[in-house]
Amino acid sequence: MTEFTPFVRKDMLEPRDPPGNQQGPIAWARENLFSGPMNTVLTLLGILAVGWLALHIIPWLMHSVWNANSLSECRAIIAQTWGPDATGACWAMVRERWHQYVFGFYPMDLYWRPTLAFLLMLVAIAPVLYQSLPRKMMWFTALYPFICYWLLWGGTLWAPIVVLAGFGLFALAFRFAAPKLGVPVSAGLGLLAAAVWWLFVQTPLSTALNGIIPLSIRDVDSDQFGGFLLSIVIGITAISASLPMGILLALGRKSDMLLVKSLSVMFIEFIRGVPLITLLFTASLLLQYFLPPGSNFDIILRVIILVTLFAAAYIAEVIRGGLAALPRGQYEAADALGLDYWQAQRLIIMPQALKISIPGIVSSFIGLFKDTTLVAFVGLMDPLKGITAVVRADINWKGIYWEPYIFAGTIFFLICFGMSRYSMWLERKLKTDHR
């Protein structure tokens, strides 16, 4: 039989610091890099691999040439300065052609328009990204798409104003119908009113208004768009349109209403089951058949619509995951307090589900932004393939290989890395569960 000594503690122990040899960089390295023979070997191999790569890349970057008029001139300068066997990067191409990477074939004397649109875009997305900014800025955000459209494509200012009036019509119909008919029915009614407005009133009215008060700037055709201008236009529009659409699809998929549910499921599964390139070909070739004859639907707009649908299907599934992670008690508490379905979704469910889904949503956004280069397949001038092909078709830059891809890749990386860092910052900021 084991004996034990009865014991009563008289003084409680104070907390103490951990022992010193478990802290500091040396302890860290010993624990993480050299914790055993196997790990030590792997660490040394890793260092060797990195060193070997650096040894090959660094001289190439060090021998960069920024001032030259052609690839052959670049090579001559490198051979002259660092010897005949040296290799070096020829960034002179970027110096001469950067504007095409940025603007495509947009008329040079109008570069101020996309530049201004870009700067205004930063103002417009700021209040969306940073909650601490004044909420009144959201009014500008709401108007921005119309300003941006006018600045980029030009034409009469009346066109975006009349489109905007269509949204006003939607809001008006919704506001009067919502108390009597409920949210989904009145949203449908509003959409119908707006669609009729856009299809039948839009063009004659804006032409007529422009006849009375001409407010036109020079037209720029969609063919002239290219480079990062094109990527950002498609990317940002599709990102901002696909999030609300994805939310609605995720809610639709969880709906009790059979029709809404099965339509959502069919949409999501169909779009996810088809490659994006197929959808892009649909945009460029097939969509025209389904539209009323004579309507000339802009190719960039068509691509944007299909990229948006594509992203929305993925985002819907990501958000569905977030919804599934919420405990049922949250729905019950919202119900028990008397919140109706849309209030509960907006105030309780979505803020939490979206927070859980941030990494997945941002991954989808990053994927979407990089996928904008696929528009090269329908003849648009994306920065990676389209513009690079143009540059390399020039006799001066024929044979240049790494530099254009590294240049375009770097810009893509910066934008995508920015999105990723923002999402991590947002996750930390929204972390309120203190687990």
Added chain:
Amino acid sequence: MAEQAIDLSKMTISDEVAVQISNMNKWYGQFHVLRDVNMTVHKGERIVICGPSGSGKSTLIRCINRLEEHQSGQIVVDGTELTNDLKNIDKVRSEVGMVFQHFNLFPHLTILENCTLAPIWVRKIPKREAEETAMHFLSKVKIPDQAHKYPGQLSGGQQQRVAIARSLCMRPRIMLFDEPTSALDPEMIKEVLDTMISLAEEGMTMLCVTHEMGFAQAVANRVIFMDKGQIVEQNSPREFFNNPQSERTKLFLSQILGH
């Protein structure tokens, strides 16, 4: 609990009916959870519902604010019958407060926002006024100093008291408690029960599913024992605990009070 003096002066039961349940039945698929339940709750009653797990006691009170749907019979809450009419359901829900076993506070909102959300959006009360009401009830449950923290920063007992305050901010006529102390550490049960007792002292109509028999003896005017989806026995706490009639009740009481 017995040593605590309870103010009985406002605990009056009126003739007015708060909840009327008649011949109510509910099934989960083929499983008959609630069988011919009949119950009349008058204004000011404090009812404790107990029974073994799976006896349908939680389901019963969750039917009263339509978190669960009944398939036959009638439930009338404060003069409004619960049917598929969403307007009626929302009306009943805004009159009936509910406290859950797992608190179900909204983790993304502060304590104050948790308490003002429903008054602002459902009752359309101005924000300032809603905040004043919320602070009033948070003081009542003795945690006004935590108002700007998030639920995750509070202990279980504090969270449950916030949940009670959140319900009270809607000025409900009836309060439902679904095992409010079952998820709490023993040291925190008392603070929640004290809050519930002070609520009873103010004359609130309360239906509590709980196994806190001390609370039942001190506060309840009626104890209902359920088993297999039906009401087996109901009586005043004194009679219920000292002189149970049904064999099932005797067995149950010997199980929970036996050790």
